[in-house]
Amino acid sequence: MxxxxxxxxxxxxxxxxxxxxxxxxxxxxxARRPGHVALEILAPDGTVRRWRHGEIxxxxxxxxAFFRRRLSPGSRVLLRLGNSVRFxxxxxxxxxxxMVPVPLSAQLTACEVGTVADDIAPALALxxxxxxxxxxxxxxxxxxxLPTESECRHPPAPTAADAPAYIVFTSGSTGRPRxxxxxxxxxxxxxxxxxxxxxLRPNDRLLHAGAFNWTFTLGTGLMDPWSVGATALIPAPxxxxxxxxxxxxxxGATILAAVPGIYRKMLKEPxxxxxxxxxxxxxxxxxxxxxxxxxxxxxxxxxEALGMSEISTFISGSPARPAPRAAVGFAxxxxxxxxxxxxxxxxILPRGEVGMLAVSRRDPxxxxxxxxAESETRIRFHAEWFLTGDLASLDETGAFRHHGxxxxxxxxxxxxxxxxxxxxxxxTHPGIAEVAVTDIEVKxxxxxxxxxxxxxxxxxxxxxxxxxxxxxxxxxxKRPRRVVFLDALPRSANGKIDRRRLATLGRRGTAGxxxxxxxxxxKGS
Numbered sequence: 001m002x003x004x005x006x007x008x009x010x011x012x013x014x015x016x017x018x019x020x021x022x023x024x025x026x027x028x029x030x031a032r033r034p035g036h037v038a039l040e041i042l043a044p045d046g047t048v049r050r051w052r053h054g055e056i057x058x059x060x061x062x063x064x065a066f067f068r069r070r071l072s073p074g075s076r077v078l079l080r081l082g083n084s085v086r087f088x089x090x091x092x093x094x095x096x097x098x099m100v101p102v103p104l105s106a107q108l109t110a111c112e113v114g115t116v117a118d119d120i121a122p123a124l125a126l127x128x129x130x131x132x133x134x135x136x137x138x139x140x141x142x143x144x145x146l147p148t149e150s151e152c153r154h155p156p157a158p159t160a161a162d163a164p165a166y167i168v169f170t171s172g173s174t175g176r177p178r179x180x181x182x183x184x185x186x187x188x189x190x191x192x193x194x195x196x197x198x199x200l201r202p203n204d205r206l207l208h209a210g211a212f213n214w215t216f217t218l219g220t221g222l223m224d225p226w227s228v229g230a231t232a233l234i235p236a237p238x239x240x241x242x243x244x245x246x247x248x249x250x251x252g253a254t255i256l257a258a259v260p261g262i263y264r265k266m267l268k269e270p271x272x273x274x275x276x277x278x279x280x281x282x283x284x285x286x287x288x289x290x291x292x293x294x295x296x297x298x299x300x301x302x303x304e305a306l307g308m309s310e311i312s313t314f315i316s317g318s319p320a321r322p323a324p325r326a327a328v329g330f331a332x333x334x335x336x337x338x339x340x341x342x343x344x345x346x347x348i349l350p351r352g353e354v355g356m357l358a359v360s361r362r363d364p365x366x367x368x369x370x371x372x373a374e375s376e377t378r379i380r381f382h383a384e385w386f387l388t389g390d391l392a393s394l395d396e397t398g399a400f401r402h403h404g405x406x407x408x409x410x411x412x413x414x415x416x417x418x419x420x421x422x423x424x425x426x427x428t429h430p431g432i433a434e435v436a437v438t439d440i441e442v443k444x445x446x447x448x449x450x451x452x453x454x455x456x457x458x459x460x461x462x463x464x465x466x467x468x469x470x471x472x473x474x475x476x477x478k479r480p481r482r483v484v485f486l487d488a489l490p491r492s493a494n495g496k497i498d499r500r501r502l503a504t505l506g507r508r509g510t511a512g513x514x515x516x517x518x519x520x521x522x523k524g525s
Contacts, residue, residue: 022187030057031053031057033053034052044240063096079213090126090143169309178373189311206232207244261434278300278301288424306390306400317329324399404418436452440503451480
């Protein structure tokens with residue numbers, strides 16, 4: 001292998017047997033510690049709801065029998081549930097039974113749920129009656145019909161490792177959300193994360209700040225700790241971000257997982273978490289300034305990972321190998337990753353050049369395809385590689401730097417500019433809590449870079465200060481021509497920055513304005 005090329009081959013991935021059931025794999029880890037605490041749902045008022053591994057295993061087996069009485073193998077089950085323990089029980093119970101669950105965000109509207117149902121054609125819907133629901137042409141059962149015990153026990157369905165296990169939806173930040181079909185083998189790929197991202201141990205207590213129905217929470221927050229017999233900690237519904245440190249301290253959290261924006265909010269009023277070993281971040285870019293501020297305040301590090309709905313995470317920093325400054329991390333052992341020429345995907349770029357991040361299609365964590373979109377699935381593959389849509393570069397140490405989504409690439413004055421590079425520069429201003437940039441069209445054929453800044457509490461940085469930082473750290477063509485101050489950045493339900501919404505905010509009032517005019521506003525979004 002040519003060491004000058006952007007290709008990392010970290011050895012063999014976990015072996016995948018022909019017959020394999022994802023839920024059975026998770027339950028095997030739980031069954032080894034039946035009396036150990038599996039799940040705690042923590043509320044700010046001190047209330048704790050607790051379940052042991054043996055209880056969860058029995059409930060999942062009962063859910064398995066529940067689904068088998070009603071459905072044939074391979075049937076799709078729509079899960080329209082809130083942030084309760086029934087969510088993971090139904091999810092894993094359906095998979096153990098050989099069904100294909102489709103977890104949905106509780107924040108979706110009835111109209112959005114109807115669109116999803118049309119796309120996936122479920123055979124049954126299990127719902128929280130308090131959540132909005134459209135008229136569905138399939139049986140709809142309230143969640144309280146899901147049993148927690150059953151005298152009828154089945155062995156796990158003898159599913160093929162490559163058979164569909166569950167379906168999740170992409171965030172839809174670049175268009176309509178797509179239905180991503182994952183195989184049972186996907187859980188085996190997560191073992192590479194245990195070692196090279198989490199440093200996950202059986203006695204860990206992992207607090208995830210997200211809701212059950214988010215794939216980041218389902219994987220990192222539940223299935224992974226359960227598969228090694230560890231404890232999952234989840235905030236009660238409605239818990240504000242500024243209460244998470246309190247919950248982590250009370251719950252004895254050893255690992256904390258969240259999107260970077262949650263860490264930023266926790267730093268506003270920091271509380272000690274004596275039990276914490278480190279934090280995990282994914283979902284959006286972790287800026288070096290935030291990582292440094294967390295380390296200085298808490299004495300612990302945040303380890304970032306890069307992934308996507310189609311494969312979860314495959315590049316990460318870890319306690320054993322922290323990512324260098326401004327890098328995401330390293331390819332996890334067992335992964336094969338490359339940087340390809342976007343115009344000629346058969347060409348692997350030299351180290352240091354920015355190109356398309358790609359993962360070997362032989363990776364056991366890679367999805368099966370987009371449901372009902374075979375042509376869209378095919379265009380994401382080229383020869384050996386799955387094309388992620390992320391732009392990245394590989395340095396001489398083997399660390400990957402993320403330059404953003406190809407769809408987010410900015411074009412100002414004919415120059416291509418990476419959003420993260422500009423955001424990292426502006427984030428060094430001591431009065432800026434958060435910053436995001438995008439390009440906007442101010443008149444036909446003319447695009448400029450706009451910066452959207454959230455000031456830290458008690459500060460009031462001016463446009464000229466932001467311009468000065470940009471002038472010091474960025475080439476002329478990379479500097480924002482418009483600066484907008486907001487109370488908060490617009491985000492998706494999963495906490496990711498909504499750049500489409502930013503572009504809309506940046507275009508307000510631009511008609512007839514010269515391209516070099518700066519605007520600012522104290523309005524939030």
